[in-house]
Amino acid sequence: MSPPVDPTVGTREGGWTPRLVLSLASLVLLLEVLSVSYQMVSTALPEIAGHYQTTQGAWMLTSFLLVGAVAAPLLGKLADMYGKRLMLLFCVVVSIVGSFVSAIAPSYGVMIAGRAMAGLMVPTLFLSYSLIRDVFPKKSVALAVSIATSGMGLIAVPAPFLTGWLLDNWGFRSIFWFFVICLVVIGALIILTTEESNLRTPARLDFVGALFLGAGVAGVLVAVSFGPTWGWKSGSTLAFLIGGLVLLAAWIVSARMLREPLIDLDVLGRRPILLTTLGAGLVYGCSAIFTILLPMMVMTPEILGLGYGFGVDAEGFALFNAPIGLMVVIGGLIVGMLVGRNVRPRPLMVIGLVLMAIAFALVANVHDSKPSLILFAGIFGLGMGMGYAAIPNLLIEAVPPQLQASTASVVALSQSIFPAILPVIVFTVMNNSHIAPIPPEMTGGYTFYLESGFQVAFMIGAVVAVVGAVVALLLPRRIEQVQVPGDADNAADTVFVGGH
Numbered sequence: 001m002s003p004p005v006d007p008t009v010g011t012r013e014g015g016w017t018p019r020l021v022l023s024l025a026s027l028v029l030l031l032e033v034l035s036v037s038y039q040m041v042s043t044a045l046p047e048i049a050g051h052y053q054t055t056q057g058a059w060m061l062t063s064f065l066l067v068g069a070v071a072a073p074l075l076g077k078l079a080d081m082y083g084k085r086l087m088l089l090f091c092v093v094v095s096i097v098g099s100f101v102s103a104i105a106p107s108y109g110v111m112i113a114g115r116a117m118a119g120l121m122v123p124t125l126f127l128s129y130s131l132i133r134d135v136f137p138k139k140s141v142a143l144a145v146s147i148a149t150s151g152m153g154l155i156a157v158p159a160p161f162l163t164g165w166l167l168d169n170w171g172f173r174s175i176f177w178f179f180v181i182c183l184v185v186i187g188a189l190i191i192l193t194t195e196e197s198n199l200r201t202p203a204r205l206d207f208v209g210a211l212f213l214g215a216g217v218a219g220v221l222v223a224v225s226f227g228p229t230w231g232w233k234s235g236s237t238l239a240f241l242i243g244g245l246v247l248l249a250a251w252i253v254s255a256r257m258l259r260e261p262l263i264d265l266d267v268l269g270r271r272p273i274l275l276t277t278l279g280a281g282l283v284y285g286c287s288a289i290f291t292i293l294l295p296m297m298v299m300t301p302e303i304l305g306l307g308y309g310f311g312v313d314a315e316g317f318a319l320f321n322a323p324i325g326l327m328v329v330i331g332g333l334i335v336g337m338l339v340g341r342n343v344r345p346r347p348l349m350v351i352g353l354v355l356m357a358i359a360f361a362l363v364a365n366v367h368d369s370k371p372s373l374i375l376f377a378g379i380f381g382l383g384m385g386m387g388y389a390a391i392p393n394l395l396i397e398a399v400p401p402q403l404q405a406s407t408a409s410v411v412a413l414s415q416s417i418f419p420a421i422l423p424v425i426v427f428t429v430m431n432n433s434h435i436a437p438i439p440p441e442m443t444g445g446y447t448f449y450l451e452s453g454f455q456v457a458f459m460i461g462a463v464v465a466v467v468g469a470v471v472a473l474l475l476p477r478r479i480e481q482v483q484v485p486g487d488a489d490n491a492a493d494t495v496f497v498g499g500h
Contacts, residue, residue, distance in 0.1 A: 026189035052108035068122020076409025103176035126408035134197035143336035146389035150332020212251035219244020282468030283387035285418030307451035323378035331385020349390035355383030357465035364458035
């Protein structure tokens with residue numbers, strides 16, 4: 001049976017127009033900048049650390065992720081209240097200012113502050129597809145959100161070359177000037193081509209809940225990020241971890257007590273929402289594991305005789321990375337076209353996770369052949385693209401429009417936490433008993449792993465992907481849109497702005 005058409009998806013009839021194409025292109029470009037941001041800064045990190053004479057380079061990456069994850073729930077609520085386009089542009093403006101601050105930073109502390117501000121690029125992912133749901137024509141929504149979320153893979157191919165060109169010619173500050181210029185242009189395109197959602201949900205802001213949830217997530221992420229450096233039993237790690245968990249517990253208690261909490265736990269606890277949130281985290285967690293392990297494997301010098309590695313440089317790695325980026329886009333297009341033809345996103349998410357599990361298992365067992373690894377990377381990219389694109393389509397199917405952004409923000413939180421935690425678990429296992437016994441004078445201070453270490457690591461990824469597929473299978477075959485408690489009151493309070 002075909003799924004019922006949701007009359008709240010899209011605000012008008014019709015098909016693609018030049019303005020609509022430019023609108024989608026501007027949103028895709030914004031998410032491309034988000035995608036490349038982490039990679040470019042990671043590449044520039046040694047030069048940044050050397051310039052500022054610091055050993056705290058990890059904060060460049062952690063601060064970006066931390067602020068993005070912590071801000072997501074509050075921005076989601078504000079988007080439902082005041083407009084998704086408004087909050088999207090707010091994130092773009094703050095990210096421009098943050099990138100500018102980093103570009104001119106006289107000290108490392110100022111550099112970190114700018115990078116933290118730029119972390120508001122992270123919520124643009126869910127704000128983009130939430131906005132598409134409201135303002136694009138009904139028939140275009142499934143394909144548009146799929147292109148927006150999976151189009152991020154396009155940048156994976158030229159990114160290493162672009163990063164190297166900028167660093168070699170103008171130094172690390174050019175990376176941040178690149179972000180400033182791109183975001184200014186993209187922000188202007190969004191203003192000119194993309195309408196604001198006409199949907200508003202009046203509510204009171206739960207500042208106490210935002211404080212508890214934000215601080216709790218921050219504590220857990222700091223503990224996980226720096227636990228390997230500080231030591232898992234150190235006072236600092238335990239203080240952040242325990243403090244974060246206590247604050248998260250306090251948030252749950254406060255959310256149960258308030259009439260209008262930041263996140264409605266009754267809605268979040270509904271089977272479609274809860275499983276979509278968990279499945280989304282596992283999809284992004286698998287992606288993090290694979291994309292961290294693969295370059296480490298192929299860039300290891302072949303001369304070490306570890307049973308893997310080809311000794312390629314960053315540009316040489318593009319040969320292995322390109323299939324991932326290309327197939328991510330193809331996977332997203334497949335999902336968008338099939339969902340647009342009334343195929344439900346649930347089985348597509350299952351297929352995507354199964355493909356990721358297969359790729360993990362293949363790489364774990366066959367990793368001494370370049371053509372094989374390139375093929376396996378393509379299989380993984382196809383699964384990743386299908387998983388990425390299925391997530392927003394599942395949310396559109398399950399969540400009423402007045403809660404779209406705030407619910408999607410919780411999914412975004414899951415998409416930040418799982419990629420932060422799962423690689424740490426993988427490397428904890430690898431560092432425990434799989435470090436190659438090579439003299440330091442041969443490694444230059446770098447850590448290399450036994451072949452068994454990578455086999456175990458990729459098999460962990462396969463298991464995580466299988467768990468994700470099971471979670472997706474547990475989603476209802478027919479997802480009925482969540483009816484919020486007191487739905488009649490909510491419907492009465494929902495405000496439509498404009499003439500739609």
